[in-house]
Amino acid sequence: MNPSKLSNSELGNFDKYIEDLYNGLLLSENDVKLMCQKAKEILVDEPNIVAVRAPLTICGDIHGQFHDLIELFRIGGRLPETNYLFLGDYVDRGSQSVETFSLILCLKIRYKDRLTVLRGNHENREINKIYGFYDECQRKYGNEIVWKHFTDVFGYLPLVAIVENSIFCTHGGLSPAIETVDQIKQLNRIQDIPHDGAICDLLWSDPEETKMGWGVSPRGAGWTWGQDITDKFLHQNKLKLIARAHQLVMEGFQHVHQRKTVTIFSAPNYCYRCGNQACIVEVDDQLKMSFSQYEPAPRDNEPQTTRRVPEYFL
Amino acid sequence: MPKIENTTGMPINLIIDELKSDDIRKRIHSVKHLDLIASTIGPERTKNELIPFIQELLDDDDEVLIELVESLSKNFIELVGGQVQVLLPTFEALCRVEDAQVREKAANQLKKCFTMLPDQKKVEELSMGIIKRLNDSDYYLAKNAVVILVPSIINQVSQNNQNELINIILKISQDQIPQVRKFSSMYFQDFVKHFPIVNEAFIQNTLNSFIKDEQDFIRMYIVDALIASSKTAFFQKQQTFVLNMFKQLAEDQSWRVRFYFCDKLADIGDSVGKESYRKNFQNYHLKFLQDNEPEMKSIAALKIEKLCSFMDAEEIMNKLIPLLKSIQSDQNSFVRNSLASSVLSLSPIIGKKNSSEQILPIFLTLLKDQDSEVRITLFKKLSLITSVLGVDSLSQSVIPALTELAQDKNWRIRASTIEVLSFFARAIGPEFLSDKVLKLLLDWLGDKVYAVRQTAIQQTALLIQILGIQWADKNLLTKIWGFQSIQNYLQRLTVLFTITQIASSLNNDYILKTILPLLQQMSKDSVANIRSNVCKTSILLAKEKGGNVVEPLKKVLQSLCDDQDAEVKYQAKSALESL
Numbered sequence: 001m002n003p004s005k006l007s008n009s010e011l012g013n014f015d016k017y018i019e020d021l022y023n024g025l026l027l028s029e030n031d032v033k034l035m036c037q038k039a040k041e042i043l044v045d046e047p048n049i050v051a052v053r054a055p056l057t058i059c060g061d062i063h064g065q066f067h068d069l070i071e072l073f074r075i076g077g078r079l080p081e082t083n084y085l086f087l088g089d090y091v092d093r094g095s096q097s098v099e100t101f102s103l104i105l106c107l108k109i110r111y112k113d114r115l116t117v118l119r120g121n122h123e124n125r126e127i128n129k130i131y132g133f134y135d136e137c138q139r140k141y142g143n144e145i146v147w148k149h150f151t152d153v154f155g156y157l158p159l160v161a162i163v164e165n166s167i168f169c170t171h172g173g174l175s176p177a178i179e180t181v182d183q184i185k186q187l188n189r190i191q192d193i194p195h196d197g198a199i200c201d202l203l204w205s206d207p208e209e210t211k212m213g214w215g216v217s218p219r220g221a222g223w224t225w226g227q228d229i230t231d232k233f234l235h236q237n238k239l240k241l242i243a244r245a246h247q248l249v250m251e252g253f254q255h256v257h258q259r260k261t262v263t264i265f266s267a268p269n270y271c272y273r274c275g276n277q278a279c280i281v282e283v284d285d286q287l288k289m290s291f292s293q294y295e296p297a298p299r300d301n302e303p304q305t306t307r308r309v310p311e312y313f314l
Numbered sequence: 315m316p317k318i319e320n321t322t323g324m325p326i327n328l329i330i331d332e333l334k335s336d337d338i339r340k341r342i343h344s345v346k347h348l349d350l351i352a353s354t355i356g357p358e359r360t361k362n363e364l365i366p367f368i369q370e371l372l373d374d375d376d377e378v379l380i381e382l383v384e385s386l387s388k389n390f391i392e393l394v395g396g397q398v399q400v401l402l403p404t405f406e407a408l409c410r411v412e413d414a415q416v417r418e419k420a421a422n423q424l425k426k427c428f429t430m431l432p433d434q435k436k437v438e439e440l441s442m443g444i445i446k447r448l449n450d451s452d453y454y455l456a457k458n459a460v461v462i463l464v465p466s467i468i469n470q471v472s473q474n475n476q477n478e479l480i481n482i483i484l485k486i487s488q489d490q491i492p493q494v495r496k497f498s499s500m501y502f503q504d505f506v507k508h509f510p511i512v513n514e515a516f517i518q519n520t521l522n523s524f525i526k527d528e529q530d531f532i533r534m535y536i537v538d539a540l541i542a543s544s545k546t547a548f549f550q551k552q553q554t555f556v557l558n559m560f561k562q563l564a565e566d567q568s569w570r571v572r573f574y575f576c577d578k579l580a581d582i583g584d585s586v587g588k589e590s591y592r593k594n595f596q597n598y599h600l601k602f603l604q605d606n607e608p609e610m611k612s613i614a615a616l617k618i619e620k621l622c623s624f625m626d627a628e629e630i631m632n633k634l635i636p637l638l639k640s641i642q643s644d645q646n647s648f649v650r651n652s653l654a655s656s657v658l659s660l661s662p663i664i665g666k667k668n669s670s671e672q673i674l675p676i677f678l679t680l681l682k683d684q685d686s687e688v689r690i691t692l693f694k695k696l697s698l699i700t701s702v703l704g705v706d707s708l709s710q711s712v713i714p715a716l717t718e719l720a721q722d723k724n725w726r727i728r729a730s731t732i733e734v735l736s737f738f739a740r741a742i743g744p745e746f747l748s749d750k751v752l753k754l755l756l757d758w759l760g761d762k763v764y765a766v767r768q769t770a771i772q773q774t775a776l777l778i779q780i781l782g783i784q785w786a787d788k789n790l791l792t793k794i795w796g797f798q799s800i801q802n803y804l805q806r807l808t809v810l811f812t813i814t815q816i817a818s819s820l821n822n823d824y825i826l827k828t829i830l831p832l833l834q835q836m837s838k839d840s841v842a843n844i845r846s847n848v849c850k851t852s853i854l855l856a857k858e859k860g861g862n863v864v865e866p867l868k869k870v871l872q873s874l875c876d877d878q879d880a881e882v883k884y885q886a887k888s889a890l891e892s893l
Contacts, residue, residue: 002888003880055803055841075725077764080881081807081843113881114843284802285840292762294725 004112005042014110021103024066024096029146032102036149039105042112043156048189049181050116050161056083058169058281060245060264061120062104064094064132068268068278069103071297076280080111085161087245087264088120088171088203091150092131093271098140101150119157120171121203121221121246124193155190159202166240166287173244173261174225174233175201176214181237195221206247207261227257234260243281252279252293262289268296318353326354333371341378345371348385349393357395365400369407376413383408383419391430398427399440406444409459410451421459425466434470441467442475449482454494457486461497465504469511476511487520492529499524499535503542510547517548521559530568537563537578544585557586557594564598569607576602576613580620591624603637608646615641615649619656627664635660635672642676647685654680654691658698669702681715686727689719693734697742705742713750720754725763732758732769736776744781747789756793759808760800767808775815783819795832803841810836810847817858825855825863833870842879849874849882853889868893 006014017027017035027035057076062069076082090104091097108115122128128151137147161169162181177198178184187198194200204222208215212226230242242261248270254263268278282290322329322343329347332340344351348368352360371382386404394400405427408420424444431437445463448456464479471479483505487498502524506517524536540556540563543549549556560582563575575582579599583591599621602614615638622630641653657676661669677699680692693716700708719731735755738746747755758770774794778786798809813820813829820829837848849871856867874886 002884074765075763077804077807081847082764082804083843111881113879282802282804286801290762290802298726 004110006038006109010038011110014106017106018103018110021099021106022070024099026098026140027102029141032146033149035102035105035109036153038109039153040156042109043117043153043158044190046156046158048159048184048187050118050158051165052085052116052161052163052169053083054164054287055282055284056085056116056163058085058087058163058243058264058283060087060266060279061089062086062094062100063089063122063267063270064091064097064100064136065267065270065296066094066096066099066103067297067299068266069100071268071294072266072278072280074297075292075294076282079107080114083114085116085163085169086118087169087243088118088157089122089245090120091133092122092128094132094267095136097128097133097136098146098150105153116161117157118161118169118171119154119159119189119203121193123154123157125151125154126192155192157189159187159189159199160184162239163243163283164287165238167243167283168234168237168239168241169243170202171244172201172203172222172246173205173207173242174223174229175205176223177201179233179236181239204246207242207244207256207263209256227260230257230260240287248274248276250274250276252277253281253291268294318350320350320354322347322350326351333367338375338377341371341374342381345378345381345385348382349388349390352390352393357393357397361394361397361400365394365404368404372404372407372411376411376416379408379411379413379416383416383423387419387423391427396430398430399436402427402440402444406448409448410453410456412455414455414458417455417458418462421462424459424463428467437467438471438475442471442478445479445482449486454489454491457489457494458497461486461501462504465501465508468505468508480512480516484516484520487523492527492532495524495527495532496529496535499527499532499539502535503538506539506543506548507546509543514548514551517543518552518555525559525562530566530570533563533566533568534571534574537575537582541578541581541585549585557590561594561598564595569605569610572602572605573607573609573613576610576617579617583621583624588624596625596629600633600637603634603641608644608649611641611644612646612649612652616652616656618653619659622660622663625663627668630660630664631668631672638676642679647683647688650680650683650685651688651691654683654688655695658692658695661699661702666702669699670707673699674703678711681711686719686722686724686730689715690727690730690734693731694737696734696737700742705745709746709748713748716751716754720757725761725766728758728761728763729766729769732766732773735773736780739777739780744785747777747781752789752793755790759794759812760797760805764804768811771808771812771815774812775819778816778819783821783824786816786819787824791828795828798832798836803839803844806836806839806841806844807847810844810851813851814854817855820859822859822861822863825859826866829855830863830866830870833867837870837873842877842882845874845877845879845882846885849885849889853892856893864893 002011017031020027059072086104090101104117108117122131128134134147138144159170163169175198184198189199193203201222204217204219206217206222206224208224208226212228214229215224217223234240243264245264247263247265249263249265252265264279264281265276266278266280268276270276277293277295279291279293282292320326329344330351332344335341352364355364371378386401390401391398402424405420405424409417411417428437428441441463445460449460460482464483468476468479483498486494489495502520505512509517521536521539524532527533536559540560544556563571566572579595582595599614602610605611625634638653638657641649644650657673661673664672677692680688683689696712716731720728722728755770755774758766761767761770774790794812795809797805800806809832833848833852836844839845852867852870856864868890871886871890874882877883877886
């Protein structure tokens, strides 16, 4: 039996799903159901904190920008040759959340040891009913069944990854309820994201650049935390760096807290208007980090910027 | 009689049922496989049941109809047992739909059917009937098919019918609705081929009415009709008329008409002959290069490649080249791009000295163009000037330009530049791949972006095919194998990807001597992804090459069967099992 625990014919199926998805095709409703089932089987075995080996490439928010996810793979290489860690927020805002999350799930199922997939604050029923994922599923499948299959999987996604016992990776950031990493292990993650508490904070908090201590978050969930909190947390848990996503940064990445916290964002020209670069971070086996910035992929159906003789029709 | 295999994975009955499905995707799928259905149920049932059923589909969405006409165009004449007549009503109905693509395909299928009907009288009877019905239809777009069908049968029908058809075309050319007049203008080129059945007066009168039309998209197509007429005896009789009308089109106030004229200028030159072109039309080309509309300058620049064969060296030097100086600095990059694609074709005509004095400066300016696309277009035509001026004189300027492009911030530019290497290798040979250029290739193989590295690997494989494995081994491969000790695992993978890509060029001795030690070394790599790819490469080589490499490669795979990584272990084991 191969490590992905798929039978030979299932392997073939998932290879076909992946090929179709790379080409931007949608899976059928039945295939989505099967895929979500398999995903849950794999993810349920993963702990809240996944221990990850270097070398690997860390990626931030994707938000349904499927063409830019494909661009990301052009920059960083494909699975299974390149190892990846995604920090969440696969859906909402962009127009192809379905394709994005389907591809990532299929890749996880097929290459589970090469890909780590964390949960973002948008991997939650309440929020993605409003910010686009639910509507997209309705539009593309004609019912809400597919959305239900997907959202059932979200709870199974782990919350934190730690690379080589050194880099603490999560979607949002730190929580006043969490002083040690062990406390995260005790949480029950298979639920909708609560409105407060540790799980909520991990997925919603933001680093505060100048002020110290804990602050009220303008988002209405999670907190802001200052450099002193970072220093204390890293020291207490024998870690070197916090890597997180969750916030738009114009250069695709941003160091704060004297380079002890880094934000990574992988959706270029966010919402098709913010004009930001995206970034992925290659971490080598010595934990040296190399930042690769990129722009949105050219879209095939974009109007040509030069005038050409148009087709004349009445 | 084609017997079509069912590769859909679905039973035929289900495919047939889904022709009526509510889900448009399923209907399209079934329509795509109409030939399979027809082949399975046989010609009799196809004729009697399937074809009538298809009539009901004609109200369907355009998406389905596009598939339908495609499907019916495949081999349905055979599938109805050669009984072409059975298909005519369906195609006739498809000539009445909104989608232009479907109408045109259906009309062309009707043309094909007419040629396959054995009985000439039948052809006349059926085709006249179809044409008249489409012409009289309430739906004005049906006249699209009429202008396509009339030229295909007019020479096969009686005198009376010919007159009737000519009358139909006349009315269409004078129709109130511009789009209908456009149909007749577009296809008039097919009609004039039948001179003298279609007589002189008729051609002249119709063209005169087209040229006075207020719609430029109707005047535009006169160019095609005139070109077609010049291949008939009409041209001998009415040369002045044709030439004058060409001139009117060249001076038309609408740039779209002038554009269309310029686009076809080489064909016009071929039709009227070199002498006549030089006397009457050469000046227009030169004028277009100074036109106010950037689209005009662009098309004029683009056509230099084809039109320069009508000019002699003197004229090119004195009249054409002075105009190019302003084009090379035009503010629109697509204009400069057009110039880049055609200016070098002047070189072989004007010779070495003149190229060096006149073309080389333009070339060097475009080489530094701020728009990378312009530079790449130039590179693709480089062989035209190197054949005249020699490689050495140019390598001094080309290599810095290549180097700059190779470091462009945009990875797509870097990737396209790499593709230029094989152009040179083919045109010029290994001399072009000097140390400097090889260094560029190695930089590309080590690029930060995966897609650039992949393009570089593919180019390496191409270069080896063009220049041979000996050249590659001496100059390139050893350096690539050196990547195995790069710290970044993604760069080390390049070694294995390269071996896979060039496998067909490698012989077993080389594999045993050089590749095998590499694989053995990399099978002990600390990163599992590397060891995984060692498995992939080993099995590929073993299967493709066979012979004395199989056993040593098996040993490599065996050493990975106890790997600590589950994926590597599984790959090694299944690879061995498959051998």
